[in-house]
Amino acid sequence: MIITSIDTIRVQVPCTDDELRAGKYGEVGFVRVQTNENLTGWGVGEVRDTLLDSLVRPMLLGNDPFRIGEYVAHGLGRAASVEHALWDLLGKATNQPIYRLLGGSFRQEIQMYATVCWPAVQKTPIQQELEDVIKYVENGYRAIKLQIWDDNPFERIEMFQHLRDHLGGPDKVRFMFDRTASCSGSLWDIEKALEIARCLYFLQAEWLEEPLEHGDVDGYARLTKSVDLPITAGERDFGLEPFIRYGTHKSLDIWQPDAFLSGGIMTVHRVAAIAEGFRVPLIMHGANHLLLAPVIQLAASIKSCKMLEVAVITPPFRPEEQWEPLLQLMNTPHLFEIHGDMIKIPTLPGLGLDLNEDAIMEYRVPAGTPRQADPHEVVRPIFFPDDYVRRGF
Secondary structure, eight states: OOEEEEEEEEEEOOOOHHHHHHTOOOEEEEEEEEETTSOEEEEESOOOHHHIIIIIHHHHTTSOTTOHHHHHHTTGGGGHHHHHHHHHHHHHHHTOBHHHHTTOOSOSEEEEEEEOOOOTTSOOOHHHHHHHHHHHHHTTOOEEEEEOOSSOHHHHHHHHHHHHHHHTOTTTOEEEEEOOGGGGTOOOOHHHHHHHHHHHHHTTOSOEEOOSOTTOHHHHHHHHHHOSSOEEEOTTOOSSHHHHHHHHHTOOSEEOOOTTTTOOHHHHHHHHHHHHHTTOOBOOOOBOGGGHHHHHHHHHHOTTOOEEEEEOSSTTSOHHHHTGGGGGGBSSSOSSOEETTEEEOOOSSBTSOOBOHHHHHHTEEOTTOOOOOOTTOOOOOOOOOTTHHHHTO
């Protein structure tokens, strides 16, 4: 089998203005990898044409799609959606979901936690956030991640302590807190991070995420050593080396790599092995709608990943409500099977998505088409080391 074509497809499912303003998703990108044996692999997410032309197509066209490790060593992690499509191909060729190709699944379903603190550039009024949390708890969510980058984080901590007591205490609902480093525009020094972490510990918070600037290995090591509250980061770290540094310096209590930003499925699975060697749990950084597909495959295959983040861009929608327009791209009645705050691990081959390819082509839009209006969209920086290809990680 050889690869014959690689292309990107932008899809816009028609949405009303009200749906778009409410934050429902009608737009998604795909990568399609086709072969000479009439087998197609799909990845979710867009890859820049310049990257396809300069790296991906010269590397892959005319070659065996299953030499994934070799391609990752030569930089394919820069185009993670293409790497996902190769795994999807491999799964379809063997009639197995990706997690079985990675060694099997530790679970048949996984608990989701709802991240309601997105987008980072917006500061949600505390009263609105309180109301959103109550609605998610009423819908069965037992863990929720909240923002903590406003001007008075201590007031926010106190408010959520009262709310959780009202909801039944930490046995009823667990809270995580996210400062989201430079994305929030609210940078903390080590002293402020220590002060807030100690307050959150007495709140019995689950963890504090990215309290310091990205890559501050020494600062994280000092913070982790000084407080009992778990400290986590890693969503914007690319390749193996940043996580090796975290482990060597004992910088974090939990690692959170991203299935896209960290370099793809193979790289993240290797990060999980490194984490196990350092005896550090790994909980995947999340996503939303179809972008969750590779995240779920990885979460199933990693022993310590006992929760799955779902980024709820527009509370108080439940995820499945937010994704409704994208159902037109599926042959199934759902993107993923969800009951309360539990999401079932798909058993279909590859990424586990039963895509309606005719619908994808029907709603395909030309390159350069303006994006659907989305006031909630945030462009986040991606950090790729310049010598990534040379090092071969």
